Amino acid sequence: MGAECHHPDGVHPGLKGSALNHALGAAEQRCAATQERLTAPRRRVLELLLESNSPQKAYDLIAAFGAHGEPAKPPTVYRALEFLERLGFAHRIESLNAYVPCRIDGQSHRAAFLICDCCGAAEEFEPDFTAQLSAAAKAGYQVSTITLEARGRCAACSAG
Amino acid sequence: MGAECHHPDGVHPGLKGSALNHALGAAEQRCAATQERLTAPRRRVLELLLESNSPQKAYDLIAAFGAHGEPAKPPTVYRALEFLERLGFAHRIESLNAYVPCRIDGQSHRAAFLICDCCGAAEEFEPDFTAQLSAAAKAGYQVSTITLEARGRCAACSAG
């Protein structure tokens, strides 16, 4: 998936087989616990995100949606993404116009990414926004969501 | 400019008259100091950003570009924005697909914004990325740029 290099895709290998089923099952459970429905298109989009090892563009998901190569209609996928983001199953990476499955347990409403400009990997990490939230409070802002995107080179690409 | 409310546009009033000319002059000087050229279209786009009190969409700039109502062609404005971003005169706000003039002196390569979902204001602040940079270093990343966008409500809209 590397845009500029041939380094291993590394960090998040993409799930398959039983690991994938397990992740989807966990999502079902989390939905059931909150009266939300993981319907077929939502489940399919989550599956596509989990299977992949790099951020996926909406139109990649649209193209890959059908089991036998038929694409989805754009609203189908955008609606599913909206749902998955709302429940914290997926994140949008603004600077890439792309989507990733959430790799961190729990629904934090906060996302932070290390994005490798070389291999295209996007690693989610647990952000410590203390400093920024205190700056926001000082300015009188009530922050509801906060995202951070750091661009650079991952360990493998720095070394290579 | 408020999307959802009628609060004062507040934080960054938008420059005009001599303040605007002064800001443009300062930009000229900074360009001259580094062998860069603040050409007519670049200067015009910077002027439009400085005049406004809220983040501007690219096509808003395109529409407002001409002195007598003639729009610019898209590449004209996008090229100017690219230049202004490169030199630190402007920032793109990813989550809005919009642009603001840099309100902080010096060329930091770092931007952080408090964005009010109520009145649409975007306030730039000096970020302290110590915590996140240390997390990135721990993961082996070499960070080149980093952006942060916090959504919420500004002081005026929280009060109102």
Next chain:
DNA sequence: GCCGGTTATGTTATCTCATAACAGAAGGTG
């Protein structure tokens, strides 16, 4: 069981955002 509200999907069309590609003009240097 079936009615009625609510939520989700299917479908068409369109809108917004951004860039590729290439020709020509302007600046700067020997």
Next chain:
DNA sequence: CACCTTCTGTTATGAGATAACATAACCGGC
């Protein structure tokens, strides 16, 4: 002024996202 480099003008198209409306599935009360 010849050359190279950078910037601009122009046409066309590609990528990303949503509006609007009709239909279908779910689910609670009765």
